Amino acid sequence: MNIVFKALNDQTRRSILDMLKEKDMSAGEIADQFEFSRATISHHLELLYHADLVSSVKKGQFIIYSINTTVLNEISKWIVELIDNKNENKK
Amino acid sequence: MNIVFKALNDQTRRSILDMLKEKDMSAGEIADQFEFSRATISHHLELLYHADLVSSVKKGQFIIYSINTTVLNEISKWIVELIDNKNENKK
DNA sequence: TATGTATTTAGACATTTGTCTAAATATAGA
DNA sequence: TCTATATTTAGACAAATGTCTAAATACATA
Numbered sequence: 565m566n567i568v569f570k571a572l573n574d575q576t577r578r579s580i581l582d583m584l585k586e587k588d589m590s591a592g593e594i595a596d597q598f599e600f601s602r603a604t605i606s607h608h609l610e611l612l613y614h615a616d617l618v619s620s621v622k623k624g625q626f627i628i629y630s631i632n633t634t635v636l637n638e639i640s641k642w643i644v645e646l647i648d649n650k651n652e653n654k655k
Numbered sequence: 656m657n658i659v660f661k662a663l664n665d666q667t668r669r670s671i672l673d674m675l676k677e678k679d680m681s682a683g684e685i686a687d688q689f690e691f692s693r694a695t696i697s698h699h700l701e702l703l704y705h706a707d708l709v710s711s712v713k714k715g716q717f718i719i720y721s722i723n724t725t726v727l728n729e730i731s732k733w734i735v736e737l738i739d740n741k742n743e744n745k746k
Numbered sequence: 747t748a749t750g751t752a753t754t755t756a757g758a759c760a761t762t763t764g765t766c767t768a769a770a771t772a773t774a775g776a
Numbered sequence: 777t778c779t780a781t782a783t784t785t786a787g788a789c790a791a792a793t794g795t796c797t798a799a800a801t802a803c804a805t806a
Binding site: 590592595602603607609610625626 | 751753754756
Binding site: 565566569570572573574575578581582584585586587631633636637639640643644645646647649650651653 | 656735
């Protein structure tokens with residue numbers, strides 16, 4: 565869970581996820597949406613990848629990234645449990 | 656959102672939330688569950704407080720902390736939208 | 747094979763973060 | 777008012793983080 569929250573703790577990386585939820589994109593397409601260097605975006609993608617928040621496939625010269633929902637489901641579950649359990653104990 | 660993800664990006668603070676979902680606790684009770692100094696736990700509580708993830712009331716010498724679900728609901732919504740939108744676009 | 751495009755890797759650096767100890771503040775109760 | 781308890785604040789420091797530039801790697805195509 566640590567590595568996932570670390571990956572989510574950055575506005576640029578969260579924006580990348582917001583973009584990828586719409587459609588799969590290459591590293592370059594993603595980088596074009598930001599003012600940061602390609603190396604910086606590549607680094608962010610690596611963090612997302614290691615947190616298992618995105619997956620990637622090579623297509624010729626391009627590397628296509630897509631969002632990965634498995635871990636997001638786990639996080640969502642943890643948060644919902646915080647909310648629900650709190651409400652339980654309030655009754 | 657930044658400040659919330661920053662607050663969630665620490666195992667100790669997430670554990671504090673896990674404890675507070677069960678029942679409200681004083682700063683000292685919380686600190687007793689960890690090996691860290693009280694000052695360190697106090698610092699973590701401050702971060703959670705500023706992220707609006709917990710609230711606190713003074714009761715005599717004690718300060719009682721409780722979990723605050725409003726912001727958690729927002730985070731939950733953001734994550735669910737990532738998941739759902741991705742699934743939409745996969746169809 | 748040579749060249750251009752796409753992407754990552756390496757290394758550097760300033761900023762942020764988590765922790766500590768020591769000191770300060772606030773409250774309860776004798 | 778004095779003392780003990782609860783908690784926070786201040787200041788320091790090592791480790792982690794986000795960014796950059798320059799260089800390396802991988803692939804496509806002439």
